[in-house]
Amino acid sequence: MTPLTSLDELTPGQVFEFGTLCFTEADIIAFASLYDPQRFHLDAVAAKESMFGELIASGLHTLSASFGRIMGSGVFGTISEGGNRIDTCWPAPLRPNETIAIRTEVLETKPSRSGRPLGVAILRHTATRVADGVVVMEATGTHFLRR
Amino acid sequence: MTPLTSLDELTPGQVFEFGTLCFTEADIIAFASLYDPQRFHLDAVAAKESMFGELIASGLHTLSASFGRIMGSGVFGTISEGGNRIDTCWPAPLRPNETIAIRTEVLETKPSRSGRPLGVAILRHTATRVADGVVVMEATGTHFLRR
Numbered sequence: 581m582t583p584l585t586s587l588d589e590l591t592p593g594q595v596f597e598f599g600t601l602c603f604t605e606a607d608i609i610a611f612a613s614l615y616d617p618q619r620f621h622l623d624a625v626a627a628k629e630s631m632f633g634e635l636i637a638s639g640l641h642t643l644s645a646s647f648g649r650i651m652g653s654g655v656f657g658t659i660s661e662g663g664n665r666i667d668t669c670w671p672a673p674l675r676p677n678e679t680i681a682i683r684t685e686v687l688e689t690k691p692s693r694s695g696r697p698l699g700v701a702i703l704r705h706t707a708t709r710v711a712d713g714v715v716v717m718e719a720t721g722t723h724f725l726r727r
Numbered sequence: 728m729t730p731l732t733s734l735d736e737l738t739p740g741q742v743f744e745f746g747t748l749c750f751t752e753a754d755i756i757a758f759a760s761l762y763d764p765q766r767f768h769l770d771a772v773a774a775k776e777s778m779f780g781e782l783i784a785s786g787l788h789t790l791s792a793s794f795g796r797i798m799g800s801g802v803f804g805t806i807s808e809g810g811n812r813i814d815t816c817w818p819a820p821l822r823p824n825e826t827i828a829i830r831t832e833v834l835e836t837k838p839s840r841s842g843r844p845l846g847v848a849i850l851r852h853t854a855t856r857v858a859d860g861v862v863v864m865e866a867t868g869t870h871f872l873r874r
Binding site: 615618630643652660664666667668670 | 810815820
């Protein structure tokens with residue numbers, strides 16, 4: 581994808597599509613083993629006794645893999661100076677082999693008032709299950725971008 | 728650590744300490760390659776040109792590794808039924824070889840009103856740089872726990 585060259589190229593409502601992701605059971609277990617070792621992320625049999633009734637992906641897995649896809653696209657890479665906040669919710673569980681579409685919507689841009697060649701973009705990153713259109717993750721991030 | 732057996736064992740203000748973590752430059756680059764491929768997380772030379780002036784850990788790395796430590800402790804494992812929200816901020820950058828202490832504070836507990844043997848705990852997870860006491864991550868999560 582074409583890299584952005586300035587925060588000023590972003591406008592509220594603008595949407596970027598980053599294709600799809602799909603985690604196998606092995607992917608889910610591998611991530612959870614390191615970063616979220618809970619029984620319903622690690623073991624399909626034990627997960628049957630949980631509230632979910634089956635193995636589901638760690639929400640941090642969905643967040644991290646989505647972010648990897650977004651940053652890996654190169655769109656923000658040239659102008660990104662990081663961020664300091666992400667508020668994330670997971671409205672529905674994500675099961676193995678369910679395909680999710682990753683997209684980012686621009687909510688707001690705020691050029692720096694200090695005159696520095698920098699500003700803030702509030703970006704909403706979502707993962708949506710392709711089969712039924714259910715949003716499984718919504719992460720609203722505060723990003724510092726050059727102008 | 729002793730596993731909790733009910734949400735009702737938690738009280739606001741209660742604190743759990745989960746020891747320390749420390750990322751090497753290689754750890755930081757390995758996580759970022761998968762989940763947050765930005766130049767200031769991947770390349771110490773390129774990072775010099777960034778706002779941070781040096782290589783820093785992805786905030787998602789700090790979040791995921793802290794969560795892995797917390798869930799890996801077994802304290803919440805028996806009663807955890809997952810969660811649906813984490814609001815995370817990173818007030819300061821984390822550099823390679825800086826040791827951080829991981830702790831969780833109970834902010835609030837809310838038993839289910841529906842009579843189900845379940846409730847919500849709002850937990851604040853923090854990572855604090857041991858050398859100077861600076862908080863580098865604060866993540867407030869909504870956790871579903873059995874009673």
